[in-house]
Amino acid sequence: MNTLANIFVPLHRIIPFSNVEGQGNRTSIFLQGCKLNCLYCHNPETIARHNPEAKMVSLQYLYDQIMDAVPFIRGITISGGEPTIHHKKLVPLFQAVRKTGLTCYLDSSGFFDYEQTLPLIEITDKFLFDLKGDGLGLQTLCFDRKNQAGLIPTQPIPTLQHIKSDNLNRNLANLAKLLPLGKIEEVRLVFITGFFDAHTLIAKVAELLRHYPDVLLKIIRVHSKGSRDPQGLNAHIPTLAETQELADFAQHLGIQRIKVI
Numbered sequence: 558m559n560t561l562a563n564i565f566v567p568l569h570r571i572i573p574f575s576n577v578e579g580q581g582n583r584t585s586i587f588l589q590g591c592k593l594n595c596l597y598c599h600n601p602e603t604i605a606r607h608n609p610e611a612k613m614v615s616l617q618y619l620y621d622q623i624m625d626a627v628p629f630i631r632g633i634t635i636s637g638g639e640p641t642i643h644h645k646k647l648v649p650l651f652q653a654v655r656k657t658g659l660t661c662y663l664d665s666s667g668f669f670d671y672e673q674t675l676p677l678i679e680i681t682d683k684f685l686f687d688l689k690g691d692g693l694g695l696q697t698l699c700f701d702r703k704n705q706a707g708l709i710p711t712q713p714i715p716t717l718q719h720i721k722s723d724n725l726n727r728n729l730a731n732l733a734k735l736l737p738l739g740k741i742e743e744v745r746l747v748f749i750t751g752f753f754d755a756h757t758l759i760a761k762v763a764e765l766l767r768h769y770p771d772v773l774l775k776i777i778r779v780h781s782k783g784s785r786d787p788q789g790l791n792a793h794i795p796t797l798a799e800t801q802e803l804a805d806f807a808q809h810l811g812i813q814r815i816k817v818i
């Protein structure tokens with residue numbers, strides 16, 4: 558039985574050549590489905606687990622698409638949505654792709670069960686790893702699945718009691734486990750005001766990153782393009798000066814490679 562031909566994943570889209578999804582030219586594969594609901598998500602159509610516009614494709618189809626892009630690529634990046642929700646299915650694809658000498662990256666929110674995902678982690682070359690913030694505001698910003706319309710709340714941010722608090726720690730705990738394995742290429746923070754204290758988060762991240770000077774910190778000033786509630790989001794866009802100040806703060810704490818976008 559050909560495993561690749563018998564395992565199917567929901568494909569949102571595929572970009573044969575991309576140079577913004579990790580090192581070198583890469584084939585980027587966007588899978589459908591994410592457990593989070595970030596209100597700034599610029600790909601909100603990928604959040605739902607099921608979307609009629611996403612087509613079920615076999616791993617063999619993806620493998621063939623990747624091979625068509627050789628020799629112009631250095632590897633592949635699986636993005637989403639959140640690729641780790643398909644962790645079991647991705648293992649045979651990564652095994653096959655790595656045999657050809659290409660590298661396999663994951664572009665992840667950083668919220669996954671580490672133990673369950675371990676077989677995929679072990680054969681992942683690098684993560685592009687999101688920092689999602691911390692505290693109760695993050696629950697409203699990224700974990701409120703009931704807010705399907707993606708509307709930015711106008712009231713003070715409520716405490717969402719139904720969300721387990723250990724979700725909030727999982728992101729940094731996963732980062733702490735992946736760094737010593739050399740699996741992190743970059744960490745990325747979408748910088749937005751009003752939901753969490755970015756300075757506190759950066760201070761926690763600096764504690765981890767200062768031992769790994771090669772890891773890039775990207776600070777991405779939130780933008781409203783492609784989001785579900787651009788008007789609401791506009792009130793939470795930090796100024797250029799605030800964004801640069803956060804980068805300076807990170808540098809002051811010992812993070813060596815920083816890029817502001």
Ligand code: SF4
Pocket residue numbers: 591592593594595597598599600601603604637638639666699
């Ligand atoms: S984790 Fe990424 S894909 Fe998922 S909702 Fe947040 S920004 Fe969108």
